[in-house]
Amino acid sequence: MLIRRLAAEERLTTSFPLQAYAFEASPLTAERVEAFHRYLPYNKGNRTLIVEEGGETRATASAVPMRQNLRGAVLPMAGVAGVATHPLARRQGYVRALLRQLLDEMRDGGHPLSALYPFRASFYEKFGYVGLPRARTVRFSPADLAPLLRTALPGTVSWERIGTGYARFRSFTERCLRERHGFALFPDFRDVGLRDRDDRWLVTATVDGGVVGALTYRIDDHGGELVGDDLLATDPYARALLLQFLARHVDQVDRISLQVPADELPELWLTDLAVQVEARVSRPGSLAPMARLLSVDSLAGLPAGPGRVRIELVGDRWLAGTHLLDGATGHLELTSGGPAPEATLTAAGLSALAYGVLDPAEVHIRGLGDIGPEAATELRRLFPRVLPYLFADF
Incomplete structure (x- = not known):
């Protein structure tokens, strides 16, 4: 071989x-x-x-x-x-x-x-990967967005082909990369395919001269569906500006579908919004993404709570050894001395905590680590739960 x-x-x-x-x-x-x-x-x-x-x-x-x-x-x-x-x-x-x-x-x-994106999650778990939330697909009628047409919102929207507006879109996703946990971006050589294919419309929301929201989409037919990609918005006003734009398609399409992060709650966007929210995971063909750490050193300097725990990493090619994790300064430090509760973790277990997708008790239940009560308390302080949003679909 x-x-x-x-x-x-x-x-x-x-x-x-x-x-x-x-x-x-x-x-x-x-x-x-x-x-x-x-x-x-x-x-x-x-x-x-x-x-x-x-x-x-x-x-x-x-x-x-x-x-x-x-x-x-x-x-x-x-x-x-x-x-x-x-x-x-x-x-x-x-x-x-x-x-x-x-x-x-x-x-x-x-x-x-x-x-x-795995072909089988259990296969990649043995390689230290852990599951991340899958983006939700949201479906609704544009007619239910009508109240937004009567709402005065700060900011404006612009509409163009993605080939024309690509630079603006890329700049905004760079901002999302800096601000959103789990967000990932392709390198330039790959991402420009979106510009070159030019098979999407782009609507952007702007407030005080800066882009605060963006959506790429296509329309399959008159009376059909407006098929959106990821709804990217920095705050509720930005999201409302994009939804207000979609409301203007009430006489053009029958329904709208969008992708939203797992922590978004579309059922609370508007009163009387009839909405279907789905995260479909099936094998083969539609699995949730996975991620892992390849280096313990990547944890150094990350924001952390005031926890302190000694971890032993086992069963992995890339993560191994014993490490003392300390968040007393507000940023995670890898140190060597002093007493601390102890835990044994697999690479998938540590990755689950770092990405914020599992509680220490869940790590233990799933066989991704051996964590006692004291160590679990410290790990919760070090790694507060936070849902990652893996934007890039590769």
Whole structure:
């Protein structure tokens, strides 16, 4: 078995066909094969590895060099994508070998975080990943937004094609990256595909000269559905400005769908708003994202409560050893001395606490750590619960 990194053009005949077989309709049409050539430039900065045996590609995996907000700190993150195996080579350990090397290389290259959308969550949990909340799909009638048309709101909205407004949209998502826990962004070489495809409308909300909200969307047909992507808003006024714009489509579309973070409560947006909120998780095809730490050092300096605990990290290739975590200064410090309650954690357990998705008791219940009552109290102080919002869909 040979594992090697691909040169850019090699993807056309190696990784792309395997990924397409795993995640798309098949057999591939000639048009889809031709589309590989158009897609190639947006992969130029990815790190793509393949397993070869007898000159044939048996499996592939890629990492996209991204950035993610972890409790207020923006850190380099490896977005793992395109993990696929030849149908005659599955369940033979190829993906495990690929992931070990891929994460080794990304960690050594300065990426202390990693995230992905799994083909099976239990498989990636063994690699130290833990589940993050899935974005909610919200569906409602534009007619129910009518009260907003009578509401005076501070600010204005602008409307344009995404190809024209891309720079404004990218600048706003950079702001979201700085301000929103869990938010992640593609690198420029990948993200410009949104501009180049130019297959979305963009509406932005502006207050006092600054963009405070944005939504990209398309309309499938007259009398059909306005299909929105992520509703991005910094506050309720920004959200209301975007919804007010959508209310003006009452005589054009029958329904509207949007993606919102898990901590958003659409049922409270307006009185008499009939709304369906759904987070569908199924296997295969629609799984929640996962993430993990690749370095304990990434925790240093993060905002933290006044807790103090000694953790032993076990069962992982990248996180190991004993570490004393102290938040007395308001920022997490990795120290070495002094007494403290003790806990044993897997990589998934520590990642769950750092990302704010599980309580220490839940970490214990799920077998991701051995945490006594005193250590659990300290860990709750160090890592208050906070829901991450993984914006990038890779």
